[in-house]
Amino acid sequence: MATEKTKPNLRASISFTPEQMAKKAAQEIKTLLEKNPYAVLGLATGSTPIPLYEELIRMHKAHEIDLTKPTYFNLDEYVGLPVEHPESYHSYMDKHFFNHIPGLNRLKVNILDGNAPDKEAECRHFEEKIDAAGGIDLQILGIGENGHIGFSEPGTPFTERTHLVELTESTRQANSRFFDGKIERVPTHALTMGLATIMDARKVILLASGPKKAESTYKAASGEVTEDLPASTLRNHPDVTFYVDRRAASHYPEYVKLFSSPEAVLR
Numbered sequence: 001m002a003t004e005k006t007k008p009n010l011r012a013s014i015s016f017t018p019e020q021m022a023k024k025a026a027q028e029i030k031t032l033l034e035k036n037p038y039a040v041l042g043l044a045t046g047s048t049p050i051p052l053y054e055e056l057i058r059m060h061k062a063h064e065i066d067l068t069k070p071t072y073f074n075l076d077e078y079v080g081l082p083v084e085h086p087e088s089y090h091s092y093m094d095k096h097f098f099n100h101i102p103g104l105n106r107l108k109v110n111i112l113d114g115n116a117p118d119k120e121a122e123c124r125h126f127e128e129k130i131d132a133a134g135g136i137d138l139q140i141l142g143i144g145e146n147g148h149i150g151f152s153e154p155g156t157p158f159t160e161r162t163h164l165v166e167l168t169e170s171t172r173q174a175n176s177r178f179f180d181g182k183i184e185r186v187p188t189h190a191l192t193m194g195l196a197t198i199m200d201a202r203k204v205i206l207l208a209s210g211p212k213k214a215e216s217t218y219k220a221a222s223g224e225v226t227e228d229l230p231a232s233t234l235r236n237h238p239d240v241t242f243y244v245d246r247r248a249a250s251h252y253p254e255y256v257k258l259f260s261s262p263e264a265v266l267r
């Protein structure tokens with residue numbers, strides 16, 4: 001019988017390397033695009049999805065998928081960084097994904113404007129654009145060491161939609177590696193999709209690689225569903241897969257047991 005701890009809808013795909021993990025996640029996206037080439041994809045930034053973007057670009061160049069057809073919505077953007085700043089999420093997406101898709105119609109790319117004078121209006125407009133596109137078919141997520149998804153930090157109500165957020169010390173510390181290790185250079189605020197926005201996506205894939213993600217990923221997959229751990233809300237999503245590499249899973253015998261099976265339902 002399904003209980004809070006045994007959601008049959010929560011799939012785990014355990015890989016040995018981040019590259020293998022990326023290939024499996026890319027296959028899920030390919031399957032979606034085969035059914036619906038014009039799907040609406042929700043994208044994440046950070047270190048974790050880079051191998052996934054590389055694999056998707058490889059598939060696009062090999063004509064296995066067509067990345068010019070989907071519409072894209074990004075999870076979040078820093079407040080106050082110029083768009084052309086190398087660490088803005090606009091720059092990240094161009095560098096790791098969009099610049100590698102010749103013929104991409106930029107009107108299909110939606111990234112929050114962290115410099116919009118009226119942040120609330122910007123967030124509302126973003127939600128309206130998602131609605132107008134028919135909702136997100138598949139949302140890609142990373143996970144923070146503190147269990148955040150997007151920039152919805154611990155304590156964020158599950159009901160929140162796209163909003164302005166003050167970043168926690170822990171997130172700014174984690175992201176200071178992109179700002180010469182200097183936390184004071186990391187913006188203090190961001191605009192982010194809310195947890196309710198993410199939960200409205202028809203399909204969610206969460207990627208976690210490396211030992212620093214082991215604890216939050218494990219808690220999200222098997223612990224209490226609580227606003228103290230934003231990613232735990234995914235346990236109530238009808239279609240979510242956790243793609244985890246060996247190092248993000250290695251501390252936990254429960255995960256190790258699943259290594260023999262490439263696709264497994266978390267127990």
Ligand code: F6R
Nearest residue numbers: 044045046047048142143149150
């Ligand atoms: C990125 C985002 C964040 C990251 C998370 C993990 O758009 O919203 O939630 O996914 O902070 O970041 P990395 O992958 O750099 O460890």
